[in-house]
Amino acid sequence: MDCWTLLELPDDADERSIKRSYAKRLKTTRPDEDAEGFQRLREAYERALQLARWREDETDDGCAEPVAAALPGDNLQAWSGLVEMSPPLAPMPAAAVAPTPAQALLKGLTLENLPQRWPEAQARECAQDFQNLLLEHCCKHPEQRAPLIDWAVRHLDWLTPWQSLSMSETQQRSLVDALLSYYRQALEEQLQANQERAFLALLTQYSERPWLQIFDHRLQWQSTVLILLNEQQWSVPLFERVCQVFGWDEQRGAIPEPAWIWQQLVQRCEQEAFYQDLQHKLQQEHSWAPEVLAAQLLAKPLSPRQQRNLTRGFTQNEWQACQQLAQTLTWRFPQLIERLPQSDVFYWQKFMPQSSTTGETWVRAWLGIALALTLFFIQERHDPPLHAAILAALGGWLAAVLGLLALTAWNALALRMLDLDLWLSERLIPKSLHRPPYRRLLRHGIPFLALMALFASLLGLLGMLTYLGFTLIGVLHHKRIGQVSEAFRLKHPWLSVLHWSHFSPWQPVFLLLMVGVIHACQVFYPAFPLTRLLPG
Structure with missing residues (x-):
């Protein structure tokens, strides 16, 4: 289908008829309802304008009258000048060219007197010339351009398909950029003054201008507002109202461009x-x-x-x-x-108060270290069991106190590395272990390795395996012996330990078994690395 059929015009239609037909069909073919139809209509409109302007240019070239050749006998003065029979005539002074009515009205034009001069141009029947000179004036005087263009788009339908003057794409692009910059500056002043109500009123007023209903102009206008919001401060209700004005809705996929600025604004809105x-x-x-x-x-x-x-x-x-x-x-x-x-x-x-199990931890650490020291003294010093137990109890108490002081200092240091600790724990600790009490790789892992190294130094590989197995059974086996209230555990940690609260029933069985194995190895196979860390 050619452009004339789509516009329902004859092949010899002029530019004015093409614009009127395009504006009439634009009312039924809207870009937001029928994008493909609007694109075909726009291409037909541009093609028809191009053909009409070519036809007009060819007509102007063909109507030029040839200058008749002057005969020698008809112009004696010219012949005498050629053969130097008479001196050349002195040039006649050029008569002062009187300004046209449109030029007279444009002299001293300002935004204040423009509303009065336009009716005068219509009354003198020079409205078209006045608009052409006004367009030229806007292009030559950037300081007055934006307010004059704003008046023209509101009263003369500039930058719309039904405008009565013709402008090039370069001129149209220059006017659009100047006007959008003018609108943006006015909106920016309202935001900087924290006048959000006035900002919304002005934004709505601008967005309803006829020239901003054109698809390309409206996209450029939305991008301008989007960039402005990205550079200024605003409230969440203001952003929601702006989305309502333009119909922005991320759920429906109606988002403006650039998309990365839109995502930043949405995240910023959630943050606010x-x-x-x-x-x-x-x-x-x-x-x-x-x-x-x-x-x-x-x-x-x-x-x-x-x-x-x-x-x-x-x-x-x-x-x-x-x-x-x-x-x-x-x-x-x-x-x-x-x-x-x-x-x-x-x-x-x-x-935060210390965990209610702090006392229990101290008692358990003391008992574990005392048991390991007892076996160590029996092997290394050959002390009687009772004497070894007494020395081990004193040494275990001292080691437990020093260990708890070191643990307190380490907890304070681990708080400074909390982000790293959480990041490592989420990635290295199995998800099955992510349940109360929550364990962290650095805060709990480092003290665990320190105690495992202590038991390894006292009882070798078997001591390390005993501590490791005892701990893993307590973590992986969910069944516990006894239930003690939180207040009772806080006030009486010794009794809580004796009650085996929060212990797995397999832990004491495993502990007794490993103590027997370690003692047997000390008696029958006292060699590295089972019960000694170092050979000797």
Whole structure:
């Protein structure tokens, strides 16, 4: 189908008829409803304009009248000049050319007097010349260009298919860029003044201009607004209203270009929404919800005493809320940390009470080291069992105290490497072990290796295997002996150990078996590496 059939025009239609027909069909063929139909209509319109302008240029060239050759007898003065029979005539002074009505109206033109001069141009029947000179004036005077173009697009339908003047693609591109820059500057001033209501009103007003309903112009306009939002500060409700104005919806796939800027704005919107929710929780001073208390601890400026007072009554729920909030800030919204009073979002862990199993850990470490020392003294010094047990109890107590001091220092150091510890734990510890009590590779792995090295130095390979097997049974076997309340375990750690609380029934069996094996090896096969770390 050729362009004339699609536009329903004869082959000799002029440029004005082509633009009117295109504007009429543009009402029924919208780019957002029928993209392919709009593309065919646009190509037909451009082809028809090109043919009409070629026809007009050929007509102008063919109508030029040839200049008649002057005969020698008809112009004696010319012949006398050629043969130098008479002196040349003095040139006549050029008469002053009077300005045309359109040129007179354009003289001293400003945005203030333009609304009065346009009706005068229509009254003097020089409206078309006036528009052509106005276009030339806009191209030559950049300082006045944008306001004059803005008036022209609102009153003269410039940059639309139904405009009455013809402009080249270079001129059209220059006008579009100047006008979009003018709109952007006005919107930027409203954002910098924090006038979001005025910004939305101005944005809606601009977006309803007829020339911005053209598909290409509207895409360029949306990209301009998108880049502006990426460079300025705004609130979440403002961004949602802008999305409503342009019909942006990520779920429907209606997103503007560039797509990477859109993704940044969406992430920034989620970040601002999260921060506003955080600020809203800070206003709930009389709420005891764990999420509110965690927000106040991390996002509210507090002195060390206020921090201690706030965390004094925290339970496991509040500490868990603090952990979730700190991890969300670290991994999803790290830029928000700059707005918080504490740059270390895990600082609150220093206020966490020690685990209720600390006493039990000390007692178990002492008993394990004392048992290993007893076997060591019997083998190396050949002491009587009772004498060896007494010395081992004293030495185990000293080793356990020193070990717990070293463990406290290591826990403080491990907190500084919490991000690395979490990253390594998630990737190296099997997922089946990710259950309470949660284990971390560095915080718990290093003390475990230190104790395993201690038992290996006392009892060789069998001592190391005993400690390793005892620990693995406790981790992998879920059944436990006895149930002791948390308060009882905190006040009476000795009785909790004697009760074998949270022990697997296979652990004491394995321990007794390995003690017998180690003692038998010490008696019948006291050689490296079973019961000695070093040969000798």
